[in-house]
Amino acid sequence: MEIISGGVTAAQGFLAAGIASGIKKSGRDMAMLYSSVPCRAAGTFTTNIVKAAPVLWDRRIVHEKGIAQACVMNSGIANACTGEEGIRACRQIAGEAGLALGIPSDYVLTASTGVIGRQLPVDIMKKGIRDMVPLLSDSEAAGTAAATAIMTTDTKKKEIAVNLTLGGRKITIGGMSKGAGMIHPKMCTMLAFITTDAAVSQPMLQKALSASVEESFNMISVDGDTSTNDTCILLANGLAGNSEITEEDSDFQAFCEGLDFVTRWLARHMAADGEGATALLEAKVIGAESRAQAKVLAKSIITSNLVKTAIAGHDANWGRVLCAMGYSGASFDPEKVDLYFESAAGKIKIIGDGVDTGYSEEEATKILSEKEITVTADIKMGQESATAWGCDLTHGYISINADYRS
Numbered sequence: 412m413e414i415i416s417g418g419v420t421a422a423q424g425f426l427a428a429g430i431a432s433g434i435k436k437s438g439r440d441m442a443m444l445y446s447s448v449p450c451r452a453a454g455t456f457t458t459n460i461v462k463a464a465p466v467l468w469d470r471r472i473v474h475e476k477g478i479a480q481a482c483v484m485n486s487g488i489a490n491a492c493t494g495e496e497g498i499r500a501c502r503q504i505a506g507e508a509g510l511a512l513g514i515p516s517d518y519v520l521t522a523s524t525g526v527i528g529r530q531l532p533v534d535i536m537k538k539g540i541r542d543m544v545p546l547l548s549d550s551e552a553a554g555t556a557a558a559t560a561i562m563t564t565d566t567k568k569k570e571i572a573v574n575l576t577l578g579g580r581k582i583t584i585g586g587m588s589k590g591a592g593m594i595h596p597k598m599c600t601m602l603a604f605i606t607t608d609a610a611v612s613q614p615m616l617q618k619a620l621s622a623s624v625e626e627s628f629n630m631i632s633v634d635g636d637t638s639t640n641d642t643c644i645l646l647a648n649g650l651a652g653n654s655e656i657t658e659e660d661s662d663f664q665a666f667c668e669g670l671d672f673v674t675r676w677l678a679r680h681m682a683a684d685g686e687g688a689t690a691l692l693e694a695k696v697i698g699a700e701s702r703a704q705a706k707v708l709a710k711s712i713i714t715s716n717l718v719k720t721a722i723a724g725h726d727a728n729w730g731r732v733l734c735a736m737g738y739s740g741a742s743f744d745p746e747k748v749d750l751y752f753e754s755a756a757g758k759i760k761i762i763g764d765g766v767d768t769g770y771s772e773e774e775a776t777k778i779l780s781e782k783e784i785t786v787t788a789d790i791k792m793g794q795e796s797a798t799a800w801g802c803d804l805t806h807g808y809i810s811i812n813a814d815y816r817s
Contacts, residue, residue, distance in 0.1 A: 412669055418570025419444055420554035421585035423608040423650040428546040429556030432539035434532060435487040435525075439560035441539040442484040444604055445512060445547055450646040452479040452520075453617040455624045457641035464490045464497030465521040466642055468505070472517060477613035479646060482520040482604065483508050483540060484561050486589070490523040490531050491639040500531040507537045511544045522602050522642050524563055524589060558587040561602055564811055565589050567684050571676045575669045577662045580653040582609040584669045588677040590633075590684075601628065601681055603643040605673060609666055610649035611656045618659075619667050620645045627674035630706070630799040632714045633685035645670075682713075682800035683783070687807025692722050693785040697796040704741045705797035711739035712786060713801030722784055723803035727752060727775035729761045732786055749789040754781035 420427050424447040434440040454473035456466050472479055483504050490497045501521045509516035523531065547553070558568040572585035590601025611619070624643055649655070656663045683691035694712035699705035712718055715735035721728040729750055737745065746765040751758055756778045760768050778784070 412573050412575045412672065415572050415574055415583070417551045417572040418554040418558055418585050418587045419604055419606045420549045420551060421572035422583040422606045422648070424448060424648045425585070425606045426547040426549050427553045427557040428543040428548065429553070429558070429560030430539060430543055430546065432542070433535050434485055439556065440485055440487045441536065441543065442557035442560035443481065443508070443540065443543045443547065444484070444557060444606070445481045446606070446646060446648045448648050448650065449478050449480045449518060450648045451611060451613040451616050452477055453613065453620040453645040455621060455643045457639060459639050459641070461492065461639045463523060463640040464493055464501050465523050466640060467498065468501040469520045469522070469642060469644065472520060473644075476517065478518060479520050480514050480518040481508055481512055482522060482644065483536070484522040484557070484602070485525075485531070485536060486561050486563050487525040488523060488529045488531055489525045489527045489640050491527045493528070493530050496530055500533050503533050504531070504536055504540070507540045511540055520644060522561075522640070524561060524602055524640055527639060554585070554587065561587070561589040563589065564686050565684055567680070569677055569680045569684070571673055573669050573672055575665060577609060577651070577653040577656070577665055580651050582607060582651040582653055584609070584673050586673045586677055588681060590681045601641060603628065603674075603677060605643070605645045605670070607645070607647045608649065608651040609647055609656070610651065610653050611647045611666065615656050615658070615663060616645060616647050619663070619670055623667065623670045623674045626671065627678040630710065630797070631678045631682045632710065632799070632801045633682065633688070679800050682802050685802035685808075686811045687805045687809070688802035689805060690722055690781070690803045691783045692719065692801045692803060693783065694799045694801070695785060695787040695796065696790065697787060698789040698791045698793060699795040699797070700793035702795045702797060704743070705795050706799070707739050707741040708736050708743070708788065708790070709797045709799035711735045712788070713799045716804055719801065719804035722779060723805045725776050725779040727761060727770070727772060727779060732788065733762070733765075736788060743790045743792060747791045749791070751787040752778050753785040753787065754778045754783060756781050
């Protein structure tokens with residue numbers, strides 16, 4: 412596998428555009444993703460009972476048809492809690508895009524992010540669609556324009572692409588995502604769009620995506636809030652010319668490895684860009700007796716507000732880590748736990764068999780002052796492990812969300 416420059420336009424046949432349509436006061440706020448041929452479509456969506464109109468629209472297309480060719484996205488307004496008018500807006504937007512692109516309207520997905528409860532300015536978005544179609548391009552710049560257009564409180568664009576070989580054919584997987592707040596591991600905690608020119612049957616595509624999301628986007632948290640708009644879409648147009656993947660063979664495993672790299676890269680960068688964050692917090696639990704046990708413990712560490720504030724203060728308050736593990740619901744012996752803090756500044760063992768090692772506070776503070784911090788807990792029960800990603804919690808998070816609408 413080779414990491415390459417680009418995002419959603421890196422794979423053959425995919426074009427994108429991003430513009431400032433006027434939905435937001437400034438900056439890009441509309442994006443379009445289009446494949447020159449119809450794609451097999453897979454998706455995962457929020458588990459929040461309150462689901463935005465575009466989630467309902469996309470879920471129907473993915474689950475009932477499994478085919479899509481385009482997606483129209485906007486930032487600034489979430490089109491959530493908008494009733495029948497919200498669904499009608501999705502229908503009108505898809506219809507306008509279908510007309511402009513010459514494809515069926517039910518081949519068009521929609522996605523929105525922003526303030527909940529406001530209706531979409533459909534006329535503005537229809538014009539935006541007409542403006543974007545001539546701009547559609549397979550250039551890297553076009554992919555980046557789309558990636559920036561879906562940002563809300565994000566401070567950085569998030570896009571990645573890889574090449575790998577399936578059956579002697581080079582295939583590409585590219586992706587982009589947005590998400591910095593209202594992020595919690597339940598499925599799927601953000602907007603993400605992944606494209607590939609590999610030929611994969613729809614059932615296998617869905618199988619690959621569902622498994623990949625469980626180990627990536629479902630292992631991150633910023634603030635414990637699961638959004639109403641969470642959507643992850645995977646489109647495969649088959650233009651690479653590989654033999655279609657229809658079973659769990661070696662090609663499927665190789666495809667999954669590439670997909671996993673893309674989703675984990677995006678997930679990790681979303682966690683690092685959490686609202687107000689100054690540091691990425693990575694929690695590794697090793698020596699577990701089961702993967703499920705390790706995942707529960709790792710998630711509990713990264714979602715603890717006390718752990719997150721300790722990281723913000725560069726404070727080696729390890730009791731908060733052990734406490735978070737203790738209320739996770741997973742069983743372990745606290746008197747056998749070894750705990751380590753690690754960063755670019757070094758690695759230090761904080762506790763051994765559940766008690767303080769007499770570590771240097773000065774050295775620990777230096778380690779915890781870096782941009783990326785890893786907390787490793789060895790519970791000495793088996794061979795399984797899991798990793799989760801979060802961020803520190805600062806005053807910046809409160810400022811951003813207190814002023815979000817005003």
